[in-house]
Amino acid sequence: MTEGSSIRPDESRRERRHVVIAPMRTSDLSAVLRIEEAAFDEAWSRRLFEEELAQRTSRAYRTAWLGTELVAYGGIMAVDDEAHLNNIAVAATEQGTGLGTVLLCDLVRTSLARGLAHLTLEVEVGNEPALALYRRFGLAPVGVRPDYYGPGRNGLIMWVRDIDTGDYAERLSAIEASVSDRFDVERRL
Numbered sequence: 001m002t003e004g005s006s007i008r009p010d011e012s013r014r015e016r017r018h019v020v021i022a023p024m025r026t027s028d029l030s031a032v033l034r035i036e037e038a039a040f041d042e043a044w045s046r047r048l049f050e051e052e053l054a055q056r057t058s059r060a061y062r063t064a065w066l067g068t069e070l071v072a073y074g075g076i077m078a079v080d081d082e083a084h085l086n087n088i089a090v091a092a093t094e095q096g097t098g099l100g101t102v103l104l105c106d107l108v109r110t111s112l113a114r115g116l117a118h119l120t121l122e123v124e125v126g127n128e129p130a131l132a133l134y135r136r137f138g139l140a141p142v143g144v145r146p147d148y149y150g151p152g153r154n155g156l157i158m159w160v161r162d163i164d165t166g167d168y169a170e171r172l173s174a175i176e177a178s179v180s181d182r183f184d185v186e187r188r189l
C-alpha cells in the first residue's frame, strides 16, 4: 500500500478549494485595506492604493477570492524589464494554507505576460513566512537596507533573475503542482 492510498480520490477532491485570482478593482479596496491594516504596521492608505490602481500600464494588482471573500492580494510594478513586488498579504485566518504561494505564482505569470524578465522585492529581516515563500521562488538576498522598516528593522533586498527562461518555467510549474492538491486556481485576466 502506498502512502496516502487510504484517502479516496473523491475525498481528496472535496478538500480542494476553488480560488479565483482577478485584477484588483477600486471596489475591492475596503476588503484589501482590512487585510493590509492587520498585516502591516505602516499600512498603505486607500488613496495610495487608488493611485497605484490608476497606473494601469506599469502596475498589476491582483486579488484572490474564496467564494465571495477576498482573502489575499498583491501587486507588482514594472521598471524596465523588472517586476518589483510592491506588496503581498494573505488574510490572517488563511495564512499558511498555501494562498501566498498561489498568489505569487499568479504574480510571476502576470509579470511574464507583461514581458518582464526579473523579479525583486524588499522584506523585513526575520519575516520567516515571507522569506520561506520567496526562497521557494528562487529569490535570494543581495543586500540589506538598514532601518528600512523603522529603527532597528532592516530590509532585505531579494532578486531572482531570468524568470522568462525554460528553467524557471519548470520551477514555476513545480511550485504550482505543489499546491494543486489544495487549490483549483482560476486566473482571470
Ligand SMILES: CC(C)(COP(=O)(O)OP(=O)(O)OC[C@H]1O[C@@H](n2cnc3c(N)ncnc32)[C@H](O)[C@@H]1OP(=O)(O)O)[C@@H](O)C(=O)NCCC(=O)NCCS
Pocket: 039, 040, 087, 088, 089, 090, 091, 094, 095, 096, 097, 098, 099, 100, 101, 102, 122, 123, 124, 127, 128, 129, 130, 132, 133, 136
Ligand atoms: C508572507 C505571506 C504573504 C505568505 O503567505 P502564506 O499564504 O502564509 O504562505 P504559504 O502558505 O503559501 O506558505 C509559504 C511558505 O511559508 C511557510 N510559512 C507559512 N506560514 C509560516 C509561519 N507562520 N512561519 C514560518 N513559515 C511559514 C510555509 O511553510 C511555506 O514554506 P515552504 O514552501 O518552505 O513550505 C503571508 O504570511 C502574509 O500575508 N504575511 C503578512 C504580510 C507580509 O508579511 N507580507 C510580506 C511582506 S514582504
